[in-house]
Amino acid sequence: MLNSAISIWEACLQYIKDNISEKSYFTWFQPIKAVKLQDKILTIQVPSKFYYEYLEENYIKIIKSALTKNLGKDAKLVYSIMMEKNQQSENSFTVNIPSSQKAQIKVQEVEAPLFIERGVKNPFIIPGLQKLKIDSQLNTNYTFDNFIEGDSNRLARSAGKQIAKRPGGTSFNPLFIYSSVGLGKTHLAHAIGLEVKRIQAEKTVLYVSMEKFCQQFQEATKSNNRNDFIHFYQMIDVLIVDDIHFISGKKGTQEVFFHIFNHLHQNGKQIILTSDKSPVDIQDVEQRLISRFKWGLSTEIQSPDYTTRLAILQQKMEFDGIALSEEVLDYIAKNIKTNIRELEGSLNSIIAQATFNKKEITLELVEKTLSNLITNSKKDITIEYIQNLVCDYFKVSIDALQSKTRKRDIVQARQLAMYFAKKYTNASLSSIGIQIGKRDHATVLHACKTVDNLFETDKLFKSYVDDLNKKLTSDI
Template identity: 35%
Template structure:
């Protein structure tokens, strides 16, 4: 995609390609996934056709290969300017044996929370015992021990009208003045700062009182730890750490437990124990409690007992402020014209806004060119980011369905007749091109489909359009004219 630029310069090194790919992956995946899987990979060998990565251990290699290989291929293609075959080897450079005693396909959630030590025994990826604090330490050490990012403080959060209320609620909880805000339930779209504010509450509480027992984790990790405890028959220890050895429980992405009955049962009792003992609970989600699919009514009602606060997409002033702060923190020189161009091109996602800035700076440095307005426009165009990015997936689905005399439910459904499957693939292609949302997120918005389905559809339509298939090229052009008029 960026090959015409790189042809003017020497091909970037494989480490530079990998660093640029990591920046893109950070805009699509949460920090936990980046730390647990992608930071455990390193580039080993690169040719014109293939990039070989080394994994820290066999389990990392298997998990990344089976779950994230398509995302890596796409990120590498963007970074290198051409498609490369991706091979993942064990740390010694040789293909390793399959990890024993872990069925990655049948129990992916349990597998994600476990790895093997040198003796072959199964060990927890998250050791909650290590979070216990026996003596005061500096704040960063306390924050890291609780599993949080020391950078996610209130001071580092850019406040605007889109998040002002939620920011104030979080500060009130952290200071102890918001005792009626229990639980505090934060909801909003992807990449708007929910995780940042969630961790800021924990960091501020630790700053005020280092003895505060803070538990921060995602709902997925909660479930994985539950599965592991059931297997190892250590449920007493599991329950004790959450119900008794905890003053502040911070749960990210609570929507993940939807439809998981055993996890909901356990979390229900954990919630009750903490609430009745006056301990604070803060959760984040992508929807309100009443809108969460697969959540039991008794849990949904408890989530609404305290305060529900939402975060909206940032307005233009906040987007400019975010870019200026990111540039300042990263010691980057960013002209006002480039700042405004980025702020008006990316409207809905703070994570993508910051990630795009870092990708553009990295590419400008690789090309040894200043990041001026002209270069920024060219790079944005090649990233399929333009002012029409205000389009959303639902709008695209409705437009495509109407154009082909279908219903939106047909596009999101599972019927595979050609009259439906081809418009569905076009809608997936246009959604990826004009919103830039990740393949997993698009899969969810297209009726809960696997991300590989969306990826395959995008590549198919892209190939048909680029190879001059008149039927598909004309249909895509006509749909884009309807969407962008």
């Protein structure tokens, strides 16, 4: 039975491959497996319900032709759909060819809401049946020109530039940008939207915070405009959702966003999401949504290095029309490391002090102005610093800590490094894992749980935690 199913499906695939693009074939047909053939009924296994829906929307005719060619006009197809957690559904979705049981999505000819966020106007206004003309909500100050590229953001920026040229046409869909606060993810999201509008003015681009999205959904539900709300978002060409992690715990909003996401993705529209957490670190969100967040490219923006911080200061200095000596720039760049907002805020404070007191910006003035800020932050606790501290404490090398060895003393040191990295830095679990021996987020999570358990049950291990904790807190 299985061999017959495989051979028939392979023949169907050959026919399909000859009639669609190579990219479409490898994306939508290569992951499918034939699992059973009985009485001209072929059962194929697809990875998710999304796959089933997409095949039905776009490829049902060619699948029907392939099956008819190889099994005859009475051929039928059954989809066996894998659950999101890799568990097979007990009740497979079944579709009889030639008529599909799946309801077709229709463009509802109703008046769509216009998104107007600024001012006192209601954000849902009826524009009539015409091409949407909406306020994109993009901040024109956030462009690629003033987004300084460095090692910390190069991948995210490069992906954004590619998306701007071909929104929805790259493998970066969705683009999921995550970082700690103040590192430029919102700036980059706006820059992509503005670049799309510059290159393809006809595209409908919309920026919205998840907080605003949730508020609109609640208002639409209360006023019985839920369908209008959904249809409006389904007509966007490039949807940018900032702080997507705020969807956590909101079941109704997750459900409606799931359907909007599916519709946009199926129709080749671009989705850009930002978050302060990686997809796997967002809590209380349905797994099917998390899996979709990971479909395209997830990229982290990290804290800028010295060179990037210096370039940011030089750009702001040029924009503000001021001149600063190299030693002043060097002092600021070396001492303000947390994020870009703090860096720019420090420079604003220096300019304000010099202007109001009619003084020249000297190194002495800068040191005095920033003394409180620098004293409060004292030492920049980084993952690298934590690894060095742990290695020094246990007398092991960095190479050993990051290696694959399972020696008990090395494993414990590694787990403690991961534990303290999670506790004292804003890095995601994924980022911690990558920097400590290229582990995944699950390994880091397991390490943190192990440390918590041993802390409660092992006196010697508890002393390790307490000692390292004292060393780290003395530097904060």
